[in-house]
Amino acid sequence: MDARPLLVEVARALRLAKLEAVLIGNAAAALRGVPLTTLDLDFLFRKTTGTVAKLRRVADVLSATVMRPFYPASDLYRIVRDEDGLQLDFMARIHGPRSYEGLRDRAGVITIDGESLRVAALADIIKSKRAAGRPRDLAVIPILERAHEAQAPKPKPAARRARKRG
Amino acid sequence: MKRKRPSRSQPLVALAKEADRAEGEMIRRWQALAPAKRTNFLRRRVGLRASAR
Numbered sequence: 001m002d003a004r005p006l007l008v009e010v011a012r013a014l015r016l017a018k019l020e021a022v023l024i025g026n027a028a029a030a031l032r033g034v035p036l037t038t039l040d041l042d043f044l045f046r047k048t049t050g051t052v053a054k055l056r057r058v059a060d061v062l063s064a065t066v067m068r069p070f071y072p073a074s075d076l077y078r079i080v081r082d083e084d085g086l087q088l089d090f091m092a093r094i095h096g097p098r099s100y101e102g103l104r105d106r107a108g109v110i111t112i113d114g115e116s117l118r119v120a121a122l123a124d125i126i127k128s129k130r131a132a133g134r135p136r137d138l139a140v141i142p143i144l145e146r147a148h149e150a151q152a153p154k155p156k157p158a159a160r161r162a163r164k165r166g
Numbered sequence: 167m168k169r170k171r172p173s174r175s176q177p178l179v180a181l182a183k184e185a186d187r188a189e190g191e192m193i194r195r196w197q198a199l200a201p202a203k204r205t206n207f208l209r210r211r212v213g214l215r216a217s218a219r
Contacts, residue, residue: 003208030207033197037209085211112202119201147193 003027003041004112009062010041010088011115017057021045021090022100022107022118024125026140031110032122034147036140040087044120046100047075047092055079055090062086096128122148 014021023031025042045051055077059066064081075092097103106121126144129137196204 001208001210002206004202004205006208007205027207030196031201031204033193033199033201033204035192035196037207039209039211110201112205143189143193146189147197150190150193150197 003030006041006086007117008113008115010058011112011117013058013061014117015115016061017054019045019051019054019058020104020118022104022120024091024094024103024120024128028120029122029125029140029144029147031117031119032108032125032147033151034122034144036143040089042089042091044094044097044100044103045090045092052077058088062088064088094128095131095133097124122151 021043022028022045023041024044025040026034026036026038027041030036030038045055056066059079062079062081063083064079064086067078067080069076069078077090079088079090080086092100103120103124104118106124107118108121109116110119111117122144126141126148129141129144
């Protein structure tokens with residue numbers, strides 16, 4: 001199913017709520033060129049009193065609901081919309097990358113139909129999947145790494161020799 | 167002349183190679199698209215436990 005209308009809707013809601021968040025997980029990997037599928041969109045955000053209020057605004061714009069985390073310490077806020085099964089997970093921390101700022105600085109911006117979305121770097125997605133270590137995360141690591149290798153420019157022979165010596 | 171039957175491992179090795187090649191091809195195709203065109207990745211919940219593309 002094409003996620004384009006949903007991505008545009010979510011990016012618009014984030015802009016209207018003035019909430020900065022970085023798309024992570026399989027959706028981010030797909031936008032980064034990895035052939036993967038997913039059921040939901042995962043975001044990393046910096047948790048403050050203000051940003052949690054902005055999350056509620058995002059949910060309002062989407063006509064959705066913010067669910068309270070079952071384990072409050074997890075800092076996972078789930079926005080759900082029953083009518084079409086929309087599910088957005090906003091996390092204040094994830095396995096792997098330690099700081100939100102670092103992940104955000106390495107992220108890229110993708111513009112779809114005029115709306116911009118921050119998308120995590122593939123290296124951070126791989127790091128987070130490996131650190132999470134759940135079977136479903138580990139299962140996608142080989143394809144993530146293969147796509148990452150295909151994406152990365154190959155070092156020139158001189159650079160390769162220099163690295164070998166050094 | 168009696169034809170030699172292929173061993174069981176031969177087609178399986180070829181199948182693994184074919185699957186590997188197809189995966190590389192899929193990655194190349196997906197990466198050839200502009201980022202804003204790589205949006206056909208969402209599965210849809212169709213029941214309590216099921217999903218579909």
